[in-house]
Amino acid sequence: MKAARVCFLLGAGVLTGGCDGEQSDQSPPFESKWAVSAQPRVVIGGQDERQEYLLHAVAGATRLTDGRIVVADQGSGTISFYDPQGIHLLTVGGKGGGPGEYQLIIQIRRLPGDTLLVLSRQPGLTWLSPEGRYLRSARLAVSSLFRQPCRMTEEWHLLGDGSVLSVLEDNFSGNHCPPRPENPWRQSGLIARSVSLDGHFDTLGIFPATERNSPNYRAYGKRLVVAFGQDRVYSGDTGASEIPVLDFGGDTVDILSSPFEPVAIPAEAKQADVRRSTLPDGTVRSFNRYDYPEYYPLFGRLLADELGNLWVMAYPPLREPISSWRLERVYGFFVEEGGARWRVLDPSGKTIAEVRTPPGFFPLEVGRDDILGVHKDEFDVQSVQIYALDR
Numbered sequence: 001m002k003a004a005r006v007c008f009l010l011g012a013g014v015l016t017g018g019c020d021g022e023q024s025d026q027s028p029p030f031e032s033k034w035a036v037s038a039q040p041r042v043v044i045g046g047q048d049e050r051q052e053y054l055l056h057a058v059a060g061a062t063r064l065t066d067g068r069i070v071v072a073d074q075g076s077g078t079i080s081f082y083d084p085q086g087i088h089l090l091t092v093g094g095k096g097g098g099p100g101e102y103q104l105i106i107q108i109r110r111l112p113g114d115t116l117l118v119l120s121r122q123p124g125l126t127w128l129s130p131e132g133r134y135l136r137s138a139r140l141a142v143s144s145l146f147r148q149p150c151r152m153t154e155e156w157h158l159l160g161d162g163s164v165l166s167v168l169e170d171n172f173s174g175n176h177c178p179p180r181p182e183n184p185w186r187q188s189g190l191i192a193r194s195v196s197l198d199g200h201f202d203t204l205g206i207f208p209a210t211e212r213n214s215p216n217y218r219a220y221g222k223r224l225v226v227a228f229g230q231d232r233v234y235s236g237d238t239g240a241s242e243i244p245v246l247d248f249g250g251d252t253v254d255i256l257s258s259p260f261e262p263v264a265i266p267a268e269a270k271q272a273d274v275r276r277s278t279l280p281d282g283t284v285r286s287f288n289r290y291d292y293p294e295y296y297p298l299f300g301r302l303l304a305d306e307l308g309n310l311w312v313m314a315y316p317p318l319r320e321p322i323s324s325w326r327l328e329r330v331y332g333f334f335v336e337e338g339g340a341r342w343r344v345l346d347p348s349g350k351t352i353a354e355v356r357t358p359p360g361f362f363p364l365e366v367g368r369d370d371i372l373g374v375h376k377d378e379f380d381v382q383s384v385q386i387y388a389l390d391r
Helices: none
Strands: 042-045 058-063 069-073 078-082 088-093 103-110 116-122 124-128 134-139 151-158 164-170 185-194 201-212 224-228 232-237 242-247 252-257 274-278 284-288 299-304 310-314 341-345 351-356 361-366 370-376 382-390
Touching: 042 069, 058 361, 058 370, 058 382, 069 103, 069 382, 103 151, 116 151, 164 201, 164 224, 185 224, 201 224, 201 232, 201 242, 224 299, 232 299, 361 382
Parallel strands: 058 103
Antiparallel strands: 042 382, 058 069, 069 078, 078 088, 103 116, 116 124, 124 134, 151 164, 164 185, 185 201, 224 232, 232 242, 242 252, 274 284, 299 310, 310 341, 341 351, 361 370, 370 382
16 A cells, blocks of 8 residues: 655664574565575676687676676676577677767666666666667766755666666755764765656655764665565665665555664774874874664665565675665675675565675676576686576
8 A cells, every 4th residue: 555655754763672693574574595506507708718708897797688798897888698598699889979889888777678778877768679789879967867965875776667777865055055064973864866868857755874973984884775576676774674665656665673682792803993184283183984884774774676586695794884875786796705795575574585695796687496696706807697596
């Protein structure tokens, strides 16, 4: 049943209670542990130095209905097609300003009928046929697509209907903008979906976003993460016990419970790191570089699979701070040493399984019996890989 669109209050407290070590389940026991194969069944890139397999900076990858794999490479500005076994078929595009060329590919998305949509800084939106043929493009100033006073666009996402979704966070720097809240504070994140290419958009909701405590960096800070199903948006405040589910019109269609409980940050994960700055009068001021909360966030990433399940990634038990966006964005991604731990919620919100993905592997798509994603080795060399998934 649809409820009215909602706006969640900022500054909500962290859940009380907690334990050290692994996060525990706060819902009834799940049914099974799913297994990911020890070795990938498809590898594209990596140490393969042939030109058609070189990957410089993967912006995204997807599979077509016939099993072909499409890889968008930001470094070369190309879109490459491979057969289901990872054998190269063709490469299109390249850096430039002509039809079918790109400047800074941001994302690629498979649309119904296997049409491909590419989001880039220039030209903006580009449609390709399933065979890689250039169809059309739309000039789109990505940075100014979503215009909102006193907000900054932090990220962009292509949806399955061809629209663009963005998260806009508070900007307190303008003289006409509201003053920054007292420390520690949360920026609010406005989730917006484009309805045209001229800057008009629908607001789906406003949620707690990045947690800060200036001038110190808020270590292990909470933030807003999003995931997309066929007709819905999962909006997750990583420090909250609930995950609202919105339709593309902004109505709340469900609220799921996080499958994890809070975990206390151990003393050894709170490093003393002093920063010094010199004031205009020559005096030196010292302050701690990091500000530490009591608990880790509950989760770090959300991912919807093709069966309508929601995968929720446990926040890793980090021992030193990293930028939290690295847990959920493909560029510069970070994966804990033992691989990421996930719990899977079915469409009703029930936790049905736990699964650990391989070390260095960042999942992009979860199918019925396999997972496609990007892998980085110890030298940060990238490859697109597919692992078998035993449900």
